[in-house]
Each structure stands twice: as C-alpha cells, then as structure tokens.
Amino acid sequence: MRHASRGLVAVLTVVVLGVPLRADDAPSARLVAAARLQDAGDHRAAIELLEQIRELEPGNRQVLYGLALSLHAVGDYREAAHVGATLLAEHPDAPADLHLIVGSAYGRLGHWERSEATFREALSAWPDHQALSVQHAIS
DSSP: OHHHHHHHHHHHHHHHHHSOSSTTOOOOHHHHHHHHHHHTTOHHHHHHHHHHHHHHOTTOHHHHHHHHHHHHHTTOHHHHHHHHHHHHHHOTTSOHHHHHHHHHHHHHHTOHHHHHHHHHHHHHHOTTOHHHHHHHHHO
16 A cells, blocks of 8 residues: 555656646746655655745645645645645646545545545546546545
8 A cells, every 4th residue: 555655646746747737837946846855755845845835825726736745645634635625626627636636535534425526526527547547446
C-alpha cells in the first residue's frame, strides 16, 4: 500500500506542474519550489509553503491542488478531501487526478458513498482514464 501511495503522489506531482489547470496559470517560482519539495517527498514543507502562497492567493487552483496532494500524502485525508472537494465544486473542469485525490481520501476516511460518487462522476467525464478505473475498482 505504501508503494501505491508513493506512485499516486509521483503521478499527481507531475500533473500539478506539468498540466496547468488553465492555459494562463503558469506556475510561480514559489509553486515550483513547492512541487520540488513534493518530488523530494517533503510534503510537510510543501504544505507550509503552499499555505503561505494560499494566504496571498486564496483562489489559486494550482496551490489548492498541490495542497490537496500533499495533505493526502501525509495522511491528512480529512483536510485533503475538504480542500479537493471544494476545488471540484468550484471548478468541475479540474483534472481527473484531483478526483483521485478526493475519492481516495474519502475512502481512507471510510466515507464509501462519497468515494464512490466521486469516482463515478470522474469516470463519466473521463471514461478512459485508467487510474480512475483502477481506483474505482479498488474502492
């Protein structure tokens, strides 16, 4: 299970920097620094930096996405689900990988219905997304 979590984190870290949530959302130097901390596995430091950025830019979707990722990575599933679900509610066009974070966080919390609903919703938008299909089957 630990290796699966690391794999999910590695994939999602690439998504945070590799695919902006909008075309005009180029990552700032501080956001790049946070992603490097995530890549190095220092999610607690990444959370601290992301929270600082969040104070200055509370609506920055990349910051919230990265925060949900790192919160999930350190096992703060309740906050990861909260941040991620809030972002999904406000931006239904968010990447499929955010649904992975939120759905798996709900699953870790034992909120099976919410987890299932999150994965079903994501699969309706991205039916060919393999990670969603696998995680849905696991949940």
